[in-house]
Amino acid sequence: MTLNGKNIGFxxxxxxxxxxEIWPEIERLQENGAQIYPIVSETxxxxxxxxxxxxxxxxxxxxxxxHPVVSTIVxxxxxxxxxxxxxxxxxxxxxxxxxxLANAITDSAVLMAAKAHLRNGKPLVLAISTNDALxxxxxxxxxxxxxxxxxxxxxxxxxxTEKPRSLVAQMDLILPTVERALEYRQLQPVLxxxxxxxVR
Numbered sequence: 001m002t003l004n005g006k007n008i009g010f011x012x013x014x015x016x017x018x019x020x021e022i023w024p025e026i027e028r029l030q031e032n033g034a035q036i037y038p039i040v041s042e043t044x045x046x047x048x049x050x051x052x053x054x055x056x057x058x059x060x061x062x063x064x065x066x067h068p069v070v071s072t073i074v075x076x077x078x079x080x081x082x083x084x085x086x087x088x089x090x091x092x093x094x095x096x097x098x099x100x101l102a103n104a105i106t107d108s109a110v111l112m113a114a115k116a117h118l119r120n121g122k123p124l125v126l127a128i129s130t131n132d133a134l135x136x137x138x139x140x141x142x143x144x145x146x147x148x149x150x151x152x153x154x155x156x157x158x159x160x161t162e163k164p165r166s167l168v169a170q171m172d173l174i175l176p177t178v179e180r181a182l183e184y185r186q187l188q189p190v191l192x193x194x195x196x197x198x199v200r
Contacts, residue, residue, distance in 0.1 A: 004033035008178065009085040009117065011110040012061065014043035015092035015129035016051040021171040022091055026064055028175050036065040037085060041097070041108045045071045076109040080116025087178055088117040088124050091153065091171065095130030095137040102140035102147075118149055123181035127153035127174055133167035141167075145190075151181040156194035170194060 008029055012022065026036055038061045046054050062069045070076050079085060090097060090110060097110060106115050114124055126144065133141055134157075144150050153169035154177070170192060180187040 002033055003029060003179070003182075006034050006086045006182065007037060007084055008034045009037045009039055009079065009088035009113060010065070011039035011041070011088065011090045011113060012044050012057070013041045013090060013092060013094045013097045013108075013110055014047065015094050016044075016047070016049045018092040018129045018168070018171070019051065019057065023060070023064060025091070025171055025174040026061075029178065030064075032175060034178075035067075037067055037070070037079075038062060038065040039070040039076060039109055039113050041110045042071065043108075045069075070109055070113065072109050073106070073112045076112040077116060079113050080119050083120055085117055085122060087122060087182055088113060089127065089174060089178060090114065090125070091127030091169070091174055092129035093126040093169075095128075095132050095140075098126070098128060098130060098133075098137055098144060099140045102143040121149060123149050123151055123184060125151050125153060125174070125177055125181050127169035127171060127177075128155050129168045131163055131166045133165065135165040149184070151177060151186050152190055153177045154187060154190050154192045156192045158194050159196060168194065 058069050106112050153173050155167045155169040158168040177187045
């Protein structure tokens with residue numbers, strides 16, 4: 001499936017160690033014809049971590065996407081009524097974001113964008129990255145897996161020895177997951193065996 005003419009919202013949340021895996025996937029979407037509309041949570045925009053400063057991450061995202069970054073609830077709200085997006089990707093999607101999305105909490109630009117987008121019956125793609133997906137967040141993951149129009153980038157345990165409750169999406173499967181989601185289909189299999197990922 002071609003992505004020519006498709007407007008893809010792409011939202012970052014606060015799994016900071018994952019961003020270096022994400023940038024090439026955004027570029028792959030663009031290479032396949034997609035227009036990228038960047039969105040970040042307030043955590044991304046305003047946190048300085050060992051993986052980079054918030055302002056630098058936002059600038060890099062804007063430079064790659066070629067559009068200004070949406071970073072507030074007020075900026076994200078019009079995405080629904082305007083019906084701009086054909087698909088919205090949240091990658092990485094943290095456990096915190098999963099929990100709030102599953103419980104209809106809208107307290108960030110990313111969650112507002114997701115709520116506004118789902119209102120239009122359009123596909124929402126989640127690429128999870130969370131240390132507690134097989135712990136306290138398992139029930140929220142279950143809710144989202146059974147939610148209409150929500151699709152998952154295939155995921156698996158990234159380091160079962162050191163982080164037995166952690167699940168992380170295989171980020172290089174974002175493109176094929178989006179292609180299937182635009183057809184309202186889930187890329188299979190959802191549960192995969194991941195390559196061991198060192199703890200960072």
